[in-house]
Amino acid sequence: MNSTMVITVLGIVAIAVVGVSGRRAPSKELGEWTVAKRGFSTFTTWFLQAGEAFTTFSFLGLAGIAFGGGVAASFAVCYLAINFILQYFTAPRMRQLGHRGGYLTQADFFVDRYRSPLLGKVVAVVGAVFLLPYLQLQITGLGMIVQLATGSTTGGNLSMVLATxxxxxxxxxxxxxxxxxxxxxxxxxxxxxxxxxVAGVALSVNGGIGGLFDTIRDNHSQLLTLDQEGYDGTFFVTAVIISGIGGGLGTMAHLWPPVLAARSGRVLRSNAIWLPLYQIALGIPIIIGFAGVLLAKKGTEPNGVALTLAGQTLPGWLVGVVAVAAASAAMVPSAAIVVGISSLLSRNLLSARNERTQLRTNHLCVVAAAGLALVLGLTRPGLLSDLLLLTYGGLTQLAPAIVMGLAKKVRLGAVPALIGILTGVAVLAWLTFGSVDVGTVDTGLIALAVNLVVTTGAQLVVRSRGQDTVNSPTDSADSPVSVSRT
Structure with missing residues (x-):
């Protein structure tokens, strides 16, 4: 076992030890385990939200897109900017409703605002199914990190198992x-x-970072345009829109616990203002991807270019440090996603009758979700960017109902919302698995357009039959809400 592998394994174990140290007292109910006491400070909430927004994809996927598609990789910077702008308005409102109604999950929001346990169950299924590829992405990325850092496929697989x-x-x-x-x-x-x-790369390129882009401009100028195969302007615009909506409107279930656990709406607004500072860091993997065009050997896999260059430009122990950093970028989001999936299933889908049974069921769901993602990661690793966009595309089908549910009075019926979500998911599945050629248009955006048309049509039908949403909740103090159990 070389020094890189030793440092990587020790780092993964150290990360887990730090996680174990976070426990104060045994959790006797799902609420404490999921959102603690709903009193997290700006500092804690900042790191929770950043930890779930900047992931393995930030380390490997962006460098891979830049390596093959050039400036198209900057779509991540754009969609995260949209995310934070939307979160400035939506996250405090979600936290307000969650505090008042006792929400623990995203699906609790749907149960409460639409007065429909059935809609909550459907949302729980959709959330769990489409978060699974995102969980697989983190686990697969971690295995790839170790494999590339150490040169051992077996070591990569064993590290996936260990980290999971x-x-x-x-x-x-x-x-x-x-x-x-x-x-x-x-x-x-x-x-x-x-x-x-980036320091190792800068020292290896003639002229440093400035020289790197001078060479790219002179010899690979196409990488500075949105004209690459698979990464054209259509890809860029539609990927930015679908990903911006997905993150900014709370369509991803694992983003809800940090919001619900925040001390106040002011905490969340502050984070929405300052979290974009992290986007400066996203420029580094994009630079690494460009450097790979000049430094990486022919045949290098796009998603492996960052760690490949680390191996070429850094001593073994520093490669281990980089690998541990990348592993942490996989383990934290993995943990958050597991919490999101398991709480949806145990609380909203299986609906255990008491707190102790609910918590035990939740723990079983944690093991099941992580185990399934690990198996898929070992057997069907997939392409990182495709997995990410599949998650965003599927979960964005919840966006119309979330937007309407955030209003002071919900004017969308549960049935139209349900029909719209199911239609959007069905269209996405058909486009994705039916090998339908839509060029570089994001399939999630096409599905969302159909979703909106169907939702609107269904709502008009409901109103024409005199079945308006008169039972929908408002924010009146005379109408307290509670979803202590769905």
Whole structure:
């Protein structure tokens, strides 16, 4: 076992130990495990939200897109900007409703605002199904990180298993508090790893970073345009829209616990203002992708270019440091996604009758979700960017109903909302798995357009029959809400 592998394994274990240390007292109910006491400070919420927004894709996927598609990789910077702008308005409102109604999950919002347990169950299924590829992406990315850093396929697979098991352990033990504790470490490691990596690349390119782009301009100018195969202007615009909507409107279930656990809406607004600072760090993997065009050997896999260059430009122990940083960028989002999936299934789909049974069911769902993602990661690794866009495309079908549910009075019926979601998901599945050629248009955006048309039509039919949403909740103090159990 070489020094890189030793440092990587020890780093993964250390990350899990930090997560385990986050537990204060045994969690006796799902609420404490999922959202703690709903009193997280700006500092803690900052790291939780950043930990779930900047992931393995930030490390590997962006460098891969830049390597093959050039400036198209900047779509991530654009969609995250949209995310934060939307979150400034939506997150405080979600937190307000969640505090008043006792929400623990995204699906609780649908049950309460639409007065429909059935809609909550459907949302729970949609959320779990489309978050699974995102969880697989993190686990697959971690295995790729170790494999590329150490040159060992077996080591990569074993690290996937080790990291998944350790993530499950600290999530079961500490819940959201453990994720918050690891998020502090993850962000520090991520910044260190990216700085080390870009420094190694800068020293290896003639003329440094400036010389790198001079060479790209002179010899590979097509990478500075949106004219690459598969990464043209249509890809860029539609990917930005679907991803911006997906993250900014709370369509991803694992983004809800940090929002619901925040101390106040002011905390969330502050984070929406300052979290874009992290986007500066996203420029580094994009630079690495461009550097790979000049430095990487022919035949290098796009998603492996960052770690390939680390191996070429850094000593083994520093490659290990970079690998640990990248591993932390996989483990923290994995933990958050597991919490999102398991709480949806145990609370909203299976609906256990008491707190103890609900918590035990939740823990079983944690193990099942992580185990399934691990198996898929080992057997069907897939392409990182495709997995990410599939998640965003599927979950964005919840966006119309979320927007209407955030209003002071919900004017959309549960049935139209349900029909719209199911239609959007069905169209996405047909486009994705039916090999329908739509060029570089994001299939999730096409599905969302159909979703909106169907939802609007169904609502008009409901109103024409005199079945308006008179029973929809308002924010009146005379109409308290509660979803202590769905």
């Amino acid at each position: 098991v350790l993530t499950v352990v600290f999530v079961l033990w500490s819940g959201i508090r453990g994720i918050a504790r690891v998020a502090y470490l993850k962000d520090a490691l991520m910044i260190i790893g990216l700085v080390v990596l």
